[in-house]
Amino acid sequence: MKDLDQWDLLQTWIAGSSRILIKKLSRNDCSWADDPRKHQNGFYVPAELRPEGFFPPLLPLTEPGKEHIYVSEFTTIWPATGEVKHSNIRHFSNKGAEVHLTRVPKDEFAGLTPASLLIGGKLSAPMDGGIQYWFVTVDSASADAELLETLFELGADFTYALFDPRQALSVPVDEGAELIKEIDAALRAGTLAQLLKRVSILPTSEVLAENAQSEFLKAKGLERLDPYEIPNPGDAIMEISRDIEFVLYKRAELRHRAVDVVRILTDNGQSLANAVVRGFPALDASFLSASQHRKSRAGRSFEHHIGRLLRDGNISFEEQVITGGRRPDFVLPSKAVLNSDSRAFNDALVLSAKTTLRERWKQITLENADCGLFLATVDDRVSSEAIEDMRSRDIFLVVPESLKKADTTCYAKKPNVLSFREFFDIEITQKRPVLRAGSAARRAIQNQSLF
Template identity: 65%
Template sequence: MARAIERWELLQEWIDKSSSILIKKLSRNDCSWADDSSKHQNGFYVPAKIRMSGFFPEMFEKPSKPHIYEAEFYTKWPGVDGEVKLSSLKHFSNKGSEAHVTRVPKSEFSKLTPASLLVGGVLRVPEDGVIRYWFVVVDAGSEDAEIVETVFELGVDFECALFDPQQINKVESDESELLIEQIRVAIFTGCLPGFLKSVATLPRPEVLAMQAQEVFMREHGLDRLSPYHVDRPGDAIMKISRDIEFSIYKNYELRHRAADVVRILIEGGDDLVRSVVKGFPALNASFLSASQHRKTRAGRSFEQHISRLLNDGGLFFEEQFITGNRRPDFVLPSGLSLESDSRGNADTIILSAKTTLRERWKQLALEKFDCGLFLATVDDRVSSDAIDEMFDQRIFLVVPESLKTSKDTCYERKSNVLTFREFFDEEILRKRPSFLR
């Protein structure tokens, strides 16, 4: 099956052969047709800016229907065994500015996680003289999607854009050259042990979180990160955690991991081949550690950002309160209120924080807290069925403001999905003002 293929390896091969790259975050309208036989649509939408960019072939009006502009072109789908389609780009000038690419493989768009990615390109040298375009769909639930987002630096507000393959990671390349020179100088001057020691430890999650928060507050002229001083606190947290902090982390990570690899190779002696072969277990461990550390860092830092919102907002709360075998991320107003028999738990809130949900939200339901259950996340990939299951378990999701109304997510019409703004205004300020100091 197509999705058994390693998508990132496949993408690298085709990106290297392309002069221009298109990446589009798929909305529900782009792919819901593939799982609903009652819909006649077949294909994905193209925003006006992309339609007019020159990426796609020029469209011409149909003589019989002058309001319809159309272009036909061959597309290759490497993720579907290299299937070739005679696709069509259509623009109905009387219906809006978007265009629509039709005649695409249905299997590529079926059963996708929300906010999946469409990646395509224009080949520098057409295949068989006629095939100039290729497309691959990357499911948002896969690790390949994380790689695409990282390599192309897709921000939290990303929707659709064109990229020059020659410019990918240019900033990282410049920083890499600086690091290369620093390591060379350290080796030449005999100072390598000192340099390795200086980058041996990555900053703790709370340090990274604070650095990212300070950058955001400085850019927006804020002296605190209070949800009552920021118009869209959820979007602010998403920007800080997924863009600003990750950018800071990558700089630290590059220095740390590169230095670690240099250390492993140098310890193997002057024979580079022997150093690589003998040092492979250590190299492999270092790379596995890098992947695991990224995931762990993201979760811990997100909790730090939520804590900053609560603290700067002047709320009573307790972190990591242990009750029985349970340890919720945040209890509002306190752990004592959670265990109080006299007051009951009607006004107590459990606020859990998870950057990505998958099946982990079920743990909150299993812990059976008899109070308000809220789950804060910046995950734009939660399915409609999962949200409905949470509703049945009396769990409310708290999401960034832009994700609630986004066409790429399943949040908009769900009654148990609140924005951060709604959580702090309605659940705290209006319903539970006693939570404020």
């Protein structure tokens, strides 16, 4: 699905389904659509999904000599284009567990960004012609992907799952019921303004980051976010920022936005229809503000998490210092050392942090920096071409350990892509041990490099 105005259409199909399948597409699931030399057509169906009853059962062929081939044929519709396909699932039992759903629209899988999503549903009531299955691809670089991730609460380690659409389209009972009681009580008592005042300010990124870190450390039985004590520090940061913190933020956002919408709709005692029509600009502004705030929160919080790793790992750094006409997120060990004319290449490095890259990674290039340039991210959508472009500019990506080896990303075997584990063990400990030296030794070495 490549057009943002199709989100409403997608919600309609979700609401009309009894079950929903979402799968993060691997490169093998869609690269065939961009390579005319490949004859594959379709995507892999995980073996764990087949017994769940979402797809029709696989039945063996009755032709002599083909009893090892199991097939399930059914008609699918692809709402983004309106195409109807006679799809099938085919399993060669003599070749292992691998199964593909084939006969799909090639254009739906062409040109997709890494880690794009496939969403499909089993309709509650079959369409004319007995069509019961629909599928849509959602490019991971689109706003639709963000909405899907939010709606279905897709975690950082998500690969595939089946969902009940009724649960996805509703607020959790415990949170929703409590908030409804609170708003109803405020309306009856005439204290909505006071309630709005209490929830009018959302938690700052610093507070959210600290609370999320505390929840993670408590759950893991840790006292510090030390990258040398955590086996996979990148995965930890991804879990904290994309899962734990987002849950905390959504709770605060629900209270804030719900009370604000009630205020708009009950202002001046208007009828509901009049309040919706007259108040639409205010409603639109409130929801636009919500979208913008989510994005800015995620980026700043990610920097807080990186900073916590550096501090707890006893690594010397300075934040947000202006150098070379730029303001990198982190300079290790300091601006003074970075700007020293006598230092060696490995005496300093620049580390930037961006949750999502797109073209913004080009902002980190520093003229005549004469040090390592590193870019930390939890973005799983970076293309192979972009990674090669970064390599040509001597920029190293630092990504979570699970993303480095995932088949849904383009990071594996890229020489300029490091995991967080490799960054701390190799780039800091092995190549730049002075960054972790004791404070007295560190100052002595830095002073030598300054004169």
